[in-house]
Amino acid sequence: MRPKTRIGRVGSRLLGATVGAAALFFAAAAPAAALPWAQVAPAADGPNPQVELHSYCEEPGEVGHLADGTTVYCSAVQGSDSFAWSYYSEPLPMDPNTRDYVCDSASCAYQDGSTVPDEQRCGIQCGEPPTTGDVETHLAPRP
Template identity: 50%
Template sequence: MLRPGERGVARRVLLGVVGGVTFLAAMFATSAAAPLPSDSGSAGSPDGSTVTLNAYCEDHGAVGHLADGRTVYCTQVQGTDAFVWSYSRNPIPRDPNTRGYTCDSDACHWPDGTVVPNYQRCGILCGEPPTSGDKQSGLDDCFRTGTDFEECERRIR
């Protein structure tokens, strides 16, 4: 039989062991249930096919690849429930599929043929010709070298 002082020590040891085991169990359960990071290499589609820049997607955080090999991410359009394939993991400011204009390799035009001012365009982020801001910041030069969009953004900050 334990003496009164020994019972208190035994109780504290038992509580410490139970608490430690509980902590470890919770830690392993949480890590096992945690989602994979968005750069985990998960394919953009189950069959490994390529995805299209600006196309709607459903698997937020998924990683895909364009036909040219560039990496894109299924990211949210700010203020909406829409997700699109984008060069950036960060939410994009507007839905590129609802633009009221079209672009060719040199410029973007409204339906009446007038040029869309750069400040009203998305630019490189949406697969459009670069805006003056994209050029002046060096983003355009960096991106043309084949560097990932996010790395180019990091470099110019």
């Protein structure tokens, strides 16, 4: 029986490496639409229900969409048995329907005009300007 030569082992390894590199190249060049994490928001007639942001929902984890196609999630409201539609699947720190303050694009204020401290706000999960905590977590918008 003839022993295998070093060239035979190197040749098969080189062939395997070439095939592997080609597979990686074509996988990286695949259209983004084929990637499971690059999902486009459903159209208004998509399989997920069209809902209103912050309205109550019944099925935690359910996925819905707003009229503009934005994906929203049925999220638990901390400290209650309620669920509400939110931009994020994480639990809401407060019920967005019972806030005693209003927000504009820059800040949030009580009816008397005083500023709401960040720790008493719902933040970007409720469509408000980000709180300090939002900026420090993964919830902050990416630059």
